[in-house]
Each structure stands twice: as C-alpha cells, then as structure tokens.
Amino acid sequence: MFQFASPYFLLLLALFPGVFYFRKHRQMRPVLNLSSLRKAPDIQPSPMLRIAKLLPLLKYTALCLMILAMARPQWGTRQVNVLTEGINIVLAVDLSESMAALDFNYKGRIVNRLEAIKSVIQDFIAKRNGDRIAMVVFGTHAYTQLPLTRDYNTIASILERLQIGAAGPNTAIGDAVGISLKRMEDIKSKSNIIILLTDGQSNSGELSPQIATDIAVQKGVKIYTVGVGTRGQVPFLIKDPVFGERYVHQQVDIDEAALKDIATKTQGLYFKAENTEGLQQIYSTIDSLEKTEVKTQTFAEYNELYRYLLIPAFILIGIWILLTHTRFVRVP
Numbered sequence: 001m002f003q004f005a006s007p008y009f010l011l012l013l014a015l016f017p018g019v020f021y022f023r024k025h026r027q028m029r030p031v032l033n034l035s036s037l038r039k040a041p042d043i044q045p046s047p048m049l050r051i052a053k054l055l056p057l058l059k060y061t062a063l064c065l066m067i068l069a070m071a072r073p074q075w076g077t078r079q080v081n082v083l084t085e086g087i088n089i090v091l092a093v094d095l096s097e098s099m100a101a102l103d104f105n106y107k108g109r110i111v112n113r114l115e116a117i118k119s120v121i122q123d124f125i126a127k128r129n130g131d132r133i134a135m136v137v138f139g140t141h142a143y144t145q146l147p148l149t150r151d152y153n154t155i156a157s158i159l160e161r162l163q164i165g166a167a168g169p170n171t172a173i174g175d176a177v178g179i180s181l182k183r184m185e186d187i188k189s190k191s192n193i194i195i196l197l198t199d200g201q202s203n204s205g206e207l208s209p210q211i212a213t214d215i216a217v218q219k220g221v222k223i224y225t226v227g228v229g230t231r232g233q234v235p236f237l238i239k240d241p242v243f244g245e246r247y248v249h250q251q252v253d254i255d256e257a258a259l260k261d262i263a264t265k266t267q268g269l270y271f272k273a274e275n276t277e278g279l280q281q282i283y284s285t286i287d288s289l290e291k292t293e294v295k296t297q298t299f300a301e302y303n304e305l306y307r308y309l310l311i312p313a314f315i316l317i318g319i320w321i322l323l324t325h326t327r328f329v330r331v332p
Contacts, residue, residue: 003302005072012067016060023056052328058320065313069306076302086130087191087290088148090180091121094198094228095162096139097169098252101199101234106276113199113228114164116276121159124283125152134183135159138176140168140204148187172205173198173258177212177223184221192221193290196262199228201255213262223266224286225259230274 004010095114104116125133132148133155146158173196180194194216202209216223233249240246256272263270269289271282 001077002073002075005074005302007071009067009070012070013064016064019060048327055320055323055328058316058323062313062316062320065309065316069309069313073305073309074302075305086132086150086189087193088132088134088184088187088189089128089290090134090136090148090183090192090194092136092138092142092176092180092194092196092198093117093121093145093159093162094139094171094176094200095137095164095167096171096198096200097165098171098200099228100164100236101229101250101252102237102247103230103234103274104276112164114162117197117228117279118159118162120276120279120283122156123280124287125155125159127287128152132187132189134180134186136176136180136183137162137167138172138179138205139165140170140172142172142175142179142205143167144179144183148183168204170204171198171200171202172207173202173262174207174209174212175205177209177216177262178207181212181215181219181221184219191290192219193268194221194223195226195286196223196259197226197228198259199252199254201253202258209258209262213265216262216266221266222268223262224268224271225263226271226273226279226282227254227256227259228273228279229254 093114099114100112102110102112104111104113106116106119130150132150133152134144134148135146135155135158136142137145145162146155149155176196176198177194180196184192213223229252231253232251234252235247235249237245238248256270260270262268269285271278271285273279273282
C-alpha cells in the first residue's frame, strides 16, 4: 500500500505555475542595444545556447523531487488483528428432497427452496465480523460440511456447492442439532447459537429432536429455527423416463410445533419463511439480535522512499550549480 506520510508538503507544488508565469512575463533589461533586430531571427542558436535553456529545467525538477521527498512517500503493508473472541454460529441446512419444491421467487424467476436460501445466507455471512461460523448439512444423515472458521470466503464457496439429496432424501433434525452441538465443542465461546433451517418433519436419524433440544439447553446453546416454504401441495420438477421433464404437485408439511418447541426451550426464536423477502427479513433479525462488539488493533509497517527522490534531486541540483558557475556562468 502506497501513501504520503506528510501530504501537506505537496501543496508547495502549486507554487510552480506562478513562478513560471512570473519568469515568462517579467521585464528584462537589454544586455546589448542594437539599432536593428531584423537579421537576428536568421541567426541559428548554438548547441550551448540550447543547453543553457534547459538549465532551469534541472533546477525545477530537483525542487519538485525535494518537495515529494518532504511529503515522505511510503510503501508497506497494513495488518488488522481481531481481538474479540466472537461467537460461534452453526448453520444447519436441510438438503432433503423436499427442498426441491419450486415455491420461491428470486429476482423474477422461480427457484427451489435451497437456491432461495443460498443468497440469503450469503448476505448473512457477509454481515458477520469476527464470529466463527460452521456448516452442518442434513437429510437422512447429518454431517459436518465445514468446521468453525472465520474464513468467510470458504464458507460462501462451500454453501454455493450444496446439492439437494447429498445427505439423503429424508429429514433428521435431531441428528443435525446433535452434530451442531458437537461442533460447538471444537472452540469454546461465551455465546453459541445454531440456525436450523428445514422445510419438513423429522422422520429419520438416531437422535430425536426432543433429546437433542434437552442437550442444547444443558449446554446453554441458543437455537433459531426457520421453517422454509409453504404447506400443502407444492410443485416439483421431475424427470420422467417416458414424458421427460414435467411438473407435479406433492404434499409437503412442516412440523412447526416441533420447531417452535426447539426454539422456545433454548431461548431462541422460530421463524416462518414462505418467500425470499421473508427469508431476508429473518436473517436480518437474527443478525441484529446476535451482534458482537469487535475490537481490533491495526499494525502497519512501511518503507520510506524519500531517499530515492533526494538522491536524483541532489545530483540534478549539483549539475545545475556546476554548469551555472562554469561554462554557463551569467555576468550581469
């Protein structure tokens, strides 16, 4: 990163236009009076006279370099260290087959539920500062997609590559909470929250949602639950081996009572999201409720560059002094 440590010295450069104007318009007393100057234009200037006209350029270039050196140009690096512990956030994302329901509208086009939540979660991640975020995905099974990290670019990249059905067709909410609680043990923090996003009922897994919730209460982990999509008949795009791609409507239900129970027992909140705008509002609300005061220290290390300007400036001014006091000396 380049900067001037004392940039106010650069204002001295504004004096040069005035100096040039004064030199051009000042009245000079004639050195030699001639009765006529008609033949003077026909006299070709000697090479030394041409060099003499360049002498002021040496002087003013040297002065410009000295002024730039006084402004102290610097080149270096700037490092910001985050001092706060932050909070631990686990994003538990449902990848069951019901997430393929096409009941969301995003930027004027119909998208499935997973595609709709991706952009909203991306915005949520971008707003966090200093917090550690992990990602757990679940369907029939639940597993860690990414452990707790502050590498938000990696989180965004992993999120973009999530695919429906990658964890199986069913929904194991209890296992998702259990794996999320396990990730909380990796790095201790004063505040731990889980954002559980699902669109179905728990119908798979080894750990029941009730037992997982009780464990979360014992560990003091807050769970925000988000029910995604509408209830009832929703459209799905299927690939029929005979008729090709076509839309069918299937029944999808969300166990809102269970999600509300999880949120209430852990002192979190339950949200219902039936459209993209609702999802955005939900994550904005969570973002405002779970703020961390981040303290930072800034360290900077710069290399001074003024010597690279002063050396050529001294050389130019030395040449100017030498020439104006020898070959090009001016006698009043």
